Amino acid sequence: MSSRTLKLYDSLSRTVKPLVTLEPGVLKFYTCGPTVYSYAHIGNFRSFLTADLIVRTAKAIGLDVIWVTNITDVGHLTEDDVADAQGEDKMAKALRSKEGEHFNNVWELAEFYEDAYKEDWQKLNLSEPSIRPKATQHVREQILAAQTLIDKGFAYETPTGVYFKVEAFPDYGKLSGNTQEKLRRGVREVVQDDNKQDQSDFAVWKKDDKHLMQWFSPYGWGFPGWHIECSVMARAYLGDTIDLHSGGEDNMFPHHECEIAQSEALTGKTFCNHWVHTRFLQVNGEKMAKSAGNFYTVRMLLERGLSPLAIRYALIAGQYGKPYNFTDQTLSDAELNVERYKRATIAAKEALEREATGEDSAFASELNLLYQEALDAMCEDLNTPVALAKGLAGARAITRQGDSMSKIDGENALTFLEKLNGLLGIVHSDYEDESEAKVEEPTVSADEAAEIEGLIEKRKEAKKSKDFATADSIRKDLSERGITLVDNPDGTVSWSRA
Ligand code: AMP
Numbered sequence: 001m002s003s004r005t006l007k008l009y010d011s012l013s014r015t016v017k018p019l020v021t022l023e024p025g026v027l028k029f030y031t032c033g034p035t036v037y038s039y040a041h042i043g044n045f046r047s048f049l050t051a052d053l054i055v056r057t058a059k060a061i062g063l064d065v066i067w068v069t070n071i072t073d074v075g076h077l078t079e080d081d082v083a084d085a086q087g088e089d090k091m092a093k094a095l096r097s098k099e100g101e102h103f104n105n106v107w108e109l110a111e112f113y114e115d116a117y118k119e120d121w122q123k124l125n126l127s128e129p130s131i132r133p134k135a136t137q138h139v140r141e142q143i144l145a146a147q148t149l150i151d152k153g154f155a156y157e158t159p160t161g162v163y164f165k166v167e168a169f170p171d172y173g174k175l176s177g178n179t180q181e182k183l184r185r186g187v188r189e190v191v192q193d194d195n196k197q198d199q200s201d202f203a204v205w206k207k208d209d210k211h212l213m214q215w216f217s218p219y220g221w222g223f224p225g226w227h228i229e230c231s232v233m234a235r236a237y238l239g240d241t242i243d244l245h246s247g248g249e250d251n252m253f254p255h256h257e258c259e260i261a262q263s264e265a266l267t268g269k270t271f272c273n274h275w276v277h278t279r280f281l282q283v284n285g286e287k288m289a290k291s292a293g294n295f296y297t298v299r300m301l302l303e304r305g306l307s308p309l310a311i312r313y314a315l316i317a318g319q320y321g322k323p324y325n326f327t328d329q330t331l332s333d334a335e336l337n338v339e340r341y342k343r344a345t346i347a348a349k350e351a352l353e354r355e356a357t358g359e360d361s362a363f364a365s366e367l368n369l370l371y372q373e374a375l376d377a378m379c380e381d382l383n384t385p386v387a388l389a390k391g392l393a394g395a396r397a398i399t400r401q402g403d404s405m406s407k408i409d410g411e412n413a414l415t416f417l418e419k420l421n422g423l424l425g426i427v428h429s430d431y432e433d434e435s436e437a438k439v440e441e442p443t444v445s446a447d448e449a450a451e452i453e454g455l456i457e458k459r460k461e462a463k464k465s466k467d468f469a470t471a472d473s474i475r476k477d478l479s480e481r482g483i484t485l486v487d488n489p490d491g492t493v494s495w496s497r498a
């Protein structure tokens with residue numbers, strides 16, 4: 001294991017401090033994932049990228065990482081910045097929207113956007129988490145958690161749900177500063193509900209026998225609160241105390257504050273030792289958000305012809321702890337820099353064809369030093385601007401050597417690029433390698449394409465008249481011929497040969 005430590009700003013102690021793992025050499029890390037009611041936007045991805053960079057840096061300094069990042073598919077309400085969330089379930093609202101018309105039910109909608117999120121994740125070259133649990137797969141544990149909280153005197157049942165009793169947990173507010181006393185003074189909006197013992201209490205379980213996704217519990221039909229999902233999933237996979245938890249800055253309150261209260265009330269132990277929050281990605285100085293309508297999805301940017309690696313590059317070009325304004329200039333700079341890595345990779349690969357004559361040791365040490373400096377920068381609270389500058393200096397040095405590189409120099413150059421890719425993920429991706437490979441596959445003839453389009457049309461008609469047996473059999477026949485169909489929310493169907 002390397003002697004380096006990874007230092008990260010901890011929102012709880014409000015200091016930059018070394019990341020210490022409870023079990024030596026193993027990092028237990030939880031990241032709040034997306035709510036799958038729509039495409040994740042690049043602001044969401046900036047937060048996920050922070051987590052990805054932590055994982056990459058931790059691995060580079062020799063840690064094993066168990067990384068859990070969840071999928072929220074129930075319980076996240078539209079007004080989620082209120083101390084006790086209110087409004088409609090985001091999933092249900094999405095089903096009633098224009099896009100929602102293309103889905104038969106909320107489960108289909110969730111599955112569609114979950115798949116889209118995973119696809120975007122892969123395109124942006126994020127590392128695969130150890131597990132991606134879904135809130136709906138853990139409802140039993142959430143009901144058990146609600147019951148344990150009641151039994152321990154931390155929660156109570158009302159005609160509308162089960163509520164966490166903030167007064168019973170004096171540490172409430174330690175992360176965000178929003179203590180119960182401040183909430184009582186109206187520092188943040190709370191849901192007025194006379195059934196609650198105190199207006200600052202928040203829902204662990206909501207009673208609702210009309211909800212589109214509902215489960216039976218000791219309190220009747222209903223659904224879990226958003227915060228209890230993450231408390232339960234983190235514990236299920238990582239244990240009572242985790243090393244690190246991340247999310248976007250808006251997650252700090254109420255989501256993470258409530259997670260701490262519930263988890264610590266449940267176990268009597270510290271829930272998490274280190275909290276990392278990504279500052280917002282902004283457009284023209286404002287938070288990028290679906291509700292503000294000023295957002296880009298990964299797909300929108302790809303349609304403009306940008307490469308996935310350039311989007312990734314642009315999103316990590318600003319350090320995660322500072323608000324980051326996203327502009328067209330950032331994107332075009334990123335595209336240029338990704339090209340620089342491509343040129344360096346080509347030059348290094350060409351050198352492999354040459355003879356194994358002497359090694360340029362000064363060149364080898366320069367690359368080694370640049371990688372070490374990039375890693376040092378990442379260990380200093382993920383200083384991506386410096387790490388990226390070091391990487392680029394290496395790419396330039398390789399291109400500058402050009403034809404004068406021997407085979408051994410070429411190998412050294414490729415090792416540098418590979419290690420840098422492991423750390424920052426901007427040199428190449430499996431996704432891009434796969435897309436390039438696909439281009440070489442035999443193309444479908446015009447006649448066959450027309451026939452496939454005809455079958456897709458027939459399937460669409462069958463679906464419209466609710467003849468799902470015919471629709472499914474067309475999909476199955478095409479699948480046996482190696483044709484995969486992708487249903488888009490706007491009703492169009494795209495296809496590809498597997
Ligand atoms: P959601 O799908 O709303 O649950 O959000 C998923 C993650 O993205 C959460 O950790 C949010 O805090 C984060 N997030 C949302 N908007 C932004 C933004 N503009 N910049 C950075 N992170 C964001």
Ligand code: ZN
Nearest residue numbers: 032033230255
């Ligand atoms: Zn969460």
